[in-house]
Amino acid sequence: MTKSKVVFDPFSEEFFNGAWETYRRMQEEAPVYYSEEYDFYALTRHEDVAAGFKDFETYSSAYGIDLAMVRTGHPPPQKAIIFMDPPEHRHMRSLLNKVFTPRAIQSQRQMVTEKIQKYLNAADPDRFDVVQAFSGPFPVEVITTMLGVPEEHAQQVRHWIDESLHREPGQVEVGEKGMQANIQTAMLYYDLVKQRRAEPRDDLFSRLIDAEIERENGEKTKLDDIEIAGFTTLLGGAGAETVTKLVGNAPVVFARNPDQWQKLLDDRGKVPAAVEELLRYEAPSQYQVRRSMKEVHLHGVTIPAGKPVFLINGAANRDPDAWTDPDKFDIDRDRSEAQNLGFGYGIHSCLGAALARMESAIALEKLLDFMPRYEVDWDRCKRVNMQNVAGWQNVPVRVLR
Numbered sequence: 047m048t049k050s051k052v053v054f055d056p057f058s059e060e061f062f063n064g065a066w067e068t069y070r071r072m073q074e075e076a077p078v079y080y081s082e083e084y085d086f087y088a089l090t091r092h093e094d095v096a097a098g099f100k101d102f103e104t105y106s107s108a109y110g111i112d113l114a115m116v117r118t119g120h121p122p123p124q125k126a127i128i129f130m131d132p133p134e135h136r137h138m139r140s141l142l143n144k145v146f147t148p149r150a151i152q153s154q155r156q157m158v159t160e161k162i163q164k165y166l167n168a169a170d171p172d173r174f175d176v177v178q179a180f181s182g183p184f185p186v187e188v189i190t191t192m193l194g195v196p197e198e199h200a201q202q203v204r205h206w207i208d209e210s211l212h213r214e215p216g217q218v219e220v221g222e223k224g225m226q227a228n229i230q231t232a233m234l235y236y237d238l239v240k241q242r243r244a245e246p247r248d249d250l251f252s253r254l255i256d257a258e259i260e261r262e263n264g265e266k267t268k269l270d271d272i273e274i275a276g277f278t279t280l281l282g283g284a285g286a287e288t289v290t291k292l293v294g295n296a297p298v299v300f301a302r303n304p305d306q307w308q309k310l311l312d313d314r315g316k317v318p319a320a321v322e323e324l325l326r327y328e329a330p331s332q333y334q335v336r337r338s339m340k341e342v343h344l345h346g347v348t349i350p351a352g353k354p355v356f357l358i359n360g361a362a363n364r365d366p367d368a369w370t371d372p373d374k375f376d377i378d379r380d381r382s383e384a385q386n387l388g389f390g391y392g393i394h395s396c397l398g399a400a401l402a403r404m405e406s407a408i409a410l411e412k413l414l415d416f417m418p419r420y421e422v423d424w425d426r427c428k429r430v431n432m433q434n435v436a437g438w439q440n441v442p443v444r445v446l447r
């Protein structure tokens with residue numbers, strides 16, 4: 047009997063539920079996968095995905111980083127660092143590196159701890175939905191506080207992001223509601239830039255208004271309103287959804303691996319390692335799409351120029367050629383075996399990684415205090431249907447006493 051050809055559909059229930067078996071088959075049977083249905087290519091082996099992230103000349107970000115954007119063949123209208131290639135990317139990144147210094151992140155520790163604690167203080171130990179009551183609301187508050195978005199808008203910003211990332215099975219393009227949400231988000235940030243220009247404060251908006259960037263002609267100028275609104279919109283999204291997913295995955299993964307939870311209860315010093323393993327085991331952002339800028343020959347397949355190419359870091363993080371026993375969740379694993387691609391790699395690797403690590407570690411610490419023993423209500427767990435981000439929408443638990 048011949049085996050059926052492997053099919054990877056990033057807009058299917060199978061993807062939303064975690065496509066681990068499909069990834070393994072792609073690595074073995076189709077390391078350069080071609081989707082006839084959507085006309086894209088995909089790389090899943092660790093070696094290829096890491097090389098793809100590094101080779102920005104072949105795999106461009108300037109046409110967007112999701113299928114809907116890249117397949118238009120045009121650069122997206124939004125101005126944001128994540129959609130830039132060098133040299134523009136280099137200039138923007140060096141500007142942002144000055145704003146996102148390790149010290150600036152560390153100075154937020156108190157604020158982050160307070161936000162996290164606030165939600166746990168309000169939580170009911172008998173009926174606690176870890177995503178809805180905790181990992182959903184706190185990260186967006188952290189990033190919007192840093193930006194300087196008034197608190198009353200924080201949760202609204204999150205609902206808009208959720209809306210814009212939501213996909214029904216088979217839906218590639220952002221829907222009508224998602225489009226509206228994007229417009230409202232852009233308008234909110236644009237208004238805030240205007241307000242901060244008139245009245246500076248000690249926040250990221252004001253620092254971005256003051257910052258100077260080197261342009262292609264070597265001239266140094268300030269960012270314009272559209273550039274600042276574009277970047278802050280990106281931060282609102284990138285800084286919230288992903289942390290929500292990582293922290294929301296934790297109660298599920300640890301319930302399935304109780305020995306690992308016990309290790310953390312016994313030794314809190316292992317919390318940072320647990321964050322890294324969560325990031326590897328189920329990367330919150332499963333893939334980034336690029337556009338091939340020239341013909342690529344790899345593993346006997348030719349990728350033509352001008353095609354969307356999925357770099358599936360979620361699969362690479364489970365590649366048996368990179369990791370020993372990759373499907374095992376092991377917070378003590380040897381992390382030097384391979385590069386964890388959960389934060390991407392190369393020039394676009396996550397700008398917020400230090401903040402994300404800090405938020406996730408504090409959140410795990412506080413969860414260990416709040417629910418040292420817990421049981422998950424599996425029947426009421428529900429996953430999100432989103433493009434590129436994977437994780438849970440509901441994880442109801444009961445704290446055991």
Ligand code: HEM
Binds near residue numbers: 127129139330
């Ligand atoms: C667990 C949480 C997070 C995960 C898994 C994550 C993942 C990623 C990944 C995979 C990329 C690479 C995108 C690409 O190559 O196209 C990225 C880029 C980025 N992330 Fe994160 N991220 C997280 C948290 C954050 C936070 C908290 C912030 C906000 C400060 C942030 C801001 C950014 C920005 C601005 C970029 C674009 C950088 C560039 O283009 O140079 N991320 N992130």
